[in-house]
Amino acid sequence: MAGISKNIMSKSPWVVHVNCNSCNGCDIEFLACLTPIYDAERLGIINVGTPKQADILVVTGSANYKNIDVLKNIYNQMPEPKVVVAVGACACTGGVFHSCYNVIGGIDEILPVDVYVPGCCPKPESIIDGLIEASRILEEKRIKIKNPDKGVAI
Amino acid sequence: MAKTVIPFGPQHPVLPEPLQLKLVLEDDVVVEAIPAIGYVHRGLEKLTELKDYEQSVYIVERVCGICSFMHSMAYTRGIESIMNIQIPQRAEYIRTILAEIARVQSHLLWLGLLADSFGFESLFMETWRYREDILDIMEMITGNRVIISANKVGGVTKDFTDEHIKFILDTINRLEEKIKDVENVFLNNYTVKQRLAGIGILTPEDARELGALGPIAKGSGIPLDLRTTGYSAYKYLDFEPIVDNHCDSYGRTVVRIKEIYQSFQLIRQAISKLPSGEIFIPVKGLPNGEVISRLEQPRGEAIYYIKTNGTKTLSRLKIRTPTFANIPTLLKMLPGSRLQDVPVIVLTIDPCISCTER
Amino acid sequence: MITLINLKILIKLLLILILPPVIGCILSGIDRKVTAHLQGRVGPPLLQPLYDVIKLFNKENIVVNKYQNVYVITYFIFVVLSLFMLLMKMDFLMIIFVYTIANTSLIVGGMSTGSPYSRIGSVRETISMLAYEPILLFYIIGMYMLTGSFKISKLAYTNKPLLYYLPLIFIAMLFIMTIKFKKSPFDFSTSHHAHQELVKGMFTEYSGPALAIIEVAHWYEYVFLLGLIFLFWYTSPIIGLILALITFFLEIVIDNICARLSWEWMLKFTWTIIIGLSIANILFIYLYNVKIL
Amino acid sequence: MANMLNIVLKNFLKKPKTRLYPLKERDSFERTRHKIHFETADCIHCGICQRKCPADAIKVNRAEKIWELNAYRCIICGECVNVCPKKCITMLNKRRDVAENKKYISIKKVD
Amino acid sequence: MLDRMIDNVTTVEKKNLLEAVNNMKLKGYRFAAMTCVQENDIFELDYHFDLNFEMEHIKIVVNQTDEITSISKIFPAAFLIENEYQDLYGLKFKGLIVDYKGALYLTPNSPKTPMVNNKAE
Amino acid sequence: MEQIVLLLLLIPLIFSIVFIYSNKKLYKPLSFLMFFICSILSIFLAYKGSLSIRLTGQIFKISEGIITLSEILMILYLFKISVKHHKIGIFILTVIQTIITLFTIFTPDKSEILTVGIDKFSLAMLLIINIVGTLIVIFANGYISEYEHHHGIESKQKLFYPIICLFLSAMNGLVVSDSLSMVYFFWEITTITSFILISYNGDDEAYKSGFRALFLNLIGGICFGVGNILLKKMLDIDTLSGIIQHGSISLSLMLPVFLLCIAGFVKSAQMPFQSWLLGAMVAPTPVSALLHSSTMVKAGVYLIVKLSPAYAGTRLGTVIAIYGAFTFFICSAIAVAQRNAKRILAYSTIANLGLIICSAGIGTGVAVSAAIILIIFHAISKALLFLCTGQIEHTIGSRDIEDMTGLIRIAPVLSILTSFGIISMILPPFGVLVTKWMSIEAAGSNPFVASFLVLGSALTTLYYTKWLGSILAYPVTELKAQDKKDFCIFFPLWALGFGVLMTSIFITPIFNNFVSPEVNKLLKKSTDMYIKRGEVVSKLGTFNEAMVFIALGLVVLFVILMRRLMISSANIKSIYMCGENNFAEGENYFRSWNGKYEKAKVSNLYFDNILDEKALTTFGYVVSSSIIIICLLGGLK
């Protein structure tokens, strides 16, 4: 029973996926994580469709002028605690497209990103790494929300 | 009649890519569906005017992650044509083989997404599991699973070893068996048939009118397959374009499944004829001229218009991808369909928004 | 004396309140595990549903309107009540009516959130209600005709299992279980996984604690629904239990071998074949005047 | 529907195909491109890699002998590996870790 | 499959565009693509048609301010690309079957006519 | 006692006259006054219990004289309007009617007795008529002026109130009469008042509907008259109590009973005759509520229930049960495809009357109890729903249930009352559902009846849930809404809502006082059921009302307890729109393809293609007419 009250968040991170300026490469690799070979559900990860039920926002691709509103809305509609994972070079920094006219840059220009997954496109293993890292941060955030005063000793 | 107006996308679980459809429904029947795009517009064509024409290979590869190889192939073939380069035979064959492997990968991916669009989760899982085998081939040969960077102006960067060839043959033999199982499900499962047959009808006339390409045209009985023109190594291979006369979602599914088998066949043929020799020739000078380069992607004909002016950078690159040409068919197929069929119909054009918008 | 009886009732009540969610949670864990294995995956741990619920309780409570959670509470209480009444072997017809309150509340809750997706999901759920309610009622009428009573407690005195005389209704029940468990081919109002035209259907706007309550209510509902199957072989609890478990497994398998069909298809199917089967079964009992009490 | 039943039951009876990734890891293929590795010893800071990198992920400062990589912009195309005259960039088939912030890899050559 | 763009180009007057395009349709061609190339201040629009993998091209030359007649009534397939050039080059097409009015790719805060090279710089 | 009965007849009449001469300002106080007097009188009477009065000698002469005179007046009126509006059908029917009347006048009644019999059932009806009825009159005060204003018709209120009062008086007369000739007399008055009120608007549509109603009801009246005469001739029965005493009637003599039943079917707008009730929806809402759902149409089922001793347990009973169940089913199916709230309510009314008839036809103790309880509960719930619909219409200017989407935001009180009305129709623990439970249990042994009931009740849930969902849905369509707080609107609404709740809670005394004795009397046996401590217990099963109420209480408790946790602590976020929300425009706007903002909205499904009203109606006509014709031709023998 004691184990249940520990790592509450990291046992069941639900993911919502937003495709920004991605070339599909990262998207399909993210989807591949859910398929039998990688089976992210083992780790409690479910791809829920709605941000309202999600804990982790997985973003692939960079921000452009049309999709920043979408990204912001989706982020705002997620309940706390929440974590943002930037998957792929595009989402981290803009990737090859960083100098395109319609690319604002990595999504950290818009949202606070918690985990960066490098690669173009990252292998599913890397994405799973990112999600595991994200669930750890999720748990930290939960504890922080629960005990707001305690601060973190450095 | 009470109208229902709902946005369908851009962030929507059934759509792997951001596309928005404004659906107007009357009692569950779609009366108006207008696609909104622009969520993945990067402005990549402009970028190639800033980069070295050799670097641009890596950029056009990222037009899209699914048939990224096809894009680099169309692009390099265009530049080679401007520069009058004859690439080695082995390179042509390797390009062809990789292109067909990419086609299998793309079609398997699509089959999975299609299954998902009508709520058949286990079938999605099954097809995507098979797809992993293809990705293993890719990773083994080229070092990456999706964006493989195997082309360069003047040939290819990765050679096949005997071990690779054996691995390819083993894998496709094994897959062919497995795909027969899922084929049976896609084409004969009662529930699946309910969701495909008669859904999203596109008559041959409409298909022509709207400029449908690839499996959509082929699923409506139009044998539009650029490979028959015999570019690259296709001229040495023996095949017939696949057509189907169902003219609906079912027809498109049939075409794509048959194309998988056809691709296996083509891979085997090409491997058996694979010549030895160099895989690229060094390139000198700068391209000057304009060209239209076309090839058959998994979703149909892609058109590359390349204009160069003797400098390192391109002066204009225009990419007309197959999905771009297939989107207008949605305007025809969606009205009159039921809400639950919208995802299925949208999926049957295999919408790749990232290449539509570039 | 009095305290003793009360104690007994109290213990019973506690058991009824505590045991079903535990069973339901495990069932839903088994569901996910078995589904995963059918798809060639490993799947989540058995207690994953529990982890999910605990997590959901720890999430921020967000709503689109302040009162949407009232419907969830109503749903929860009436699901528990209908299960309670089932376990207390009360009047079957009344149980179903009470169960209707729960479902209606959920539907209205979905509509009240105002999201287009949940509203369409709710509309579709009303349609599935239209599909399954008659079957449940026919089941009850069949039981009444066989036992001469609407009370479940009377089943204890029967000499033959219901299944023996209600085979067609049993088949009909198998179909509507698919609707109730929200499994393919009838998972169009909402489903456990996302990926569908309606995002999460009815539950699109529910999150955090409210979703957790819905989830727990689902656990009760699982037990309740399997309880209905159990009644088909009330005479021998072991066989009844096995019957329920087989049904459960069957539903999971059906879920994995079917695409989602359209609601029209379901409506046509239930209102012709399934209701036809049920009526045929009832007519048979009527004409041969079978009694098992 | 029997056609699918056949498949799922086979799956059910066989061992799951899942690679239990964080617990067990499959070896990468020999050619797998995961990340680039830079050996500063031979580098002459000629800047060819910077010029050829399609993503502008490399910055070479000739004067200060600094070679910098923005690993989160690198698309692992391998172009720099091909072009480096001194072969001081190599491709590794070991994954780069995910991180909570974007670390720039900056290597200064000390003679 | 390569086409050098030397052959088969017919340059027509702007006002004769519809007629020329209609002829292509009557001959059974399908609309394949359309490119826009900027040469200093003028824009060359090439309409590419295909019949049995043989390409024909129709070229018109316009200024940015010119109003161009849309061919989407003849070839519905063309509406998307015409909208695209409306966005990217600031051209104007009239008679589009679906007119995105410059909102196909761009939003009010994105760069305007991004594909146009301004020599002024 | 007798005086009170007389008062109940006279007071509305007096008010009728006062209304004619009073000025407009006095309508409101007068209505309230009437409400108080009538309710107090009826409650007092109900408290005192049943009685039976025989009018003989002088009083008989006077009454007979009044009746004959009024009948002649009515016939003259009918001739007048039929000539004025060139209605040949009406004219012919009036001629037949005249013949029947002349026949009764010239066959002198040897017994020279009229009986007034008030039993428990009549008392219940009296309570409904005098409380619900007068509440509706109060509502009309808040309603009718605005209604006339909307429709641009000149005020006919000088006609409206007197006619309504006259109707109330006639209704009171109908339920206290025991002599069939008296019942017949009042029956005809209701027909005519109904006609006048339906054609209230004075436009073509109103007259068309009015004449349709008149036509069909005259047919019903003729059946009644003929049945009456035959009953007297064949069985020497001329009172309702006579039927009870006579008990079960052999099939060969069933024709008169069946003719009376047909009269009941027409008045209750059962299947082949249902069209008049739908047409009657053009009348102002208070009229629909009063005449066409809670009281007048109940006269039909009232008669049928009263006749139940004659056919209970016979084959005719079974046929009536199937007939009622069929109407219930088919009208519920048609209602699914309706969007007009008043039409939904009309179909639902027909369906519920069908259910009552079905229960009466089954004829067991439980079933007849169900029929009577349903009459009571349905009257209150439906009155509430009709009035709410009327008020909604004045709030948003539409009676389309799609337009009511999000009503809860603009008119919360009204929405809650409407929702409560709907819930009371479809969900336990409220009365209507308890009776549905009873009738399904009672019908359990007849698979045909049971199937129709089962399917019909599923459909009922569907169309009401749809409506409920619309009202409670959140985002609103732009409605020019003014939620008016008019006391004479909301007092009746609250009172009726309260009535629904209270009658459901106190179902025990209602059952014990009004239903069970009546059933005992009618069927001469016990009801086979009792209600005790919130439990409806029959031989077949138990409905634990109390438990559901406790659960409802628990919900309230939970909501209060969890207020902080679940409700007030909740953070409001925007609606999920696939990420394309726009907050400046409103919460359910999304950015559309052309960069403009559009509103997302969802409507319900109406299955117009499957449940086509016309096709289903035709089907219903065929089936129900065949049932009736076969019975008439003696197919039962």
Ligand code: SF4
């Ligand atoms: S530098 Fe530019 S291309 Fe490279 S990652 Fe950053 S934004 Fe992308």
Ligand code: SF4
């Ligand atoms: S990081 Fe690479 S693979 Fe991923 S979206 Fe960007 S370009 Fe595509």
Ligand code: SF4
């Ligand atoms: S059609 Fe375009 S986006 Fe789609 S897979 Fe091919 S290249 Fe990629």
Ligand code: SF4
């Ligand atoms: S190309 Fe090689 S030698 Fe030149 S700077 Fe880059 S790493 Fe150093």
Ligand code: SF4
């Ligand atoms: S691998 Fe490619 S993207 Fe990465 S640093 Fe080298 S050249 Fe640049």
Ligand code: SF4
């Ligand atoms: S209450 Fe309202 S509707 Fe009635 S008369 Fe007054 S203002 Fe008019």
Ligand code: SF4
């Ligand atoms: S809408 Fe208002 S102003 Fe117009 S007629 Fe009705 S009440 Fe009068």
Ligand code: SF4
């Ligand atoms: S709102 Fe009512 S009263 Fe007003 S016009 Fe409409 S129907 Fe007539």
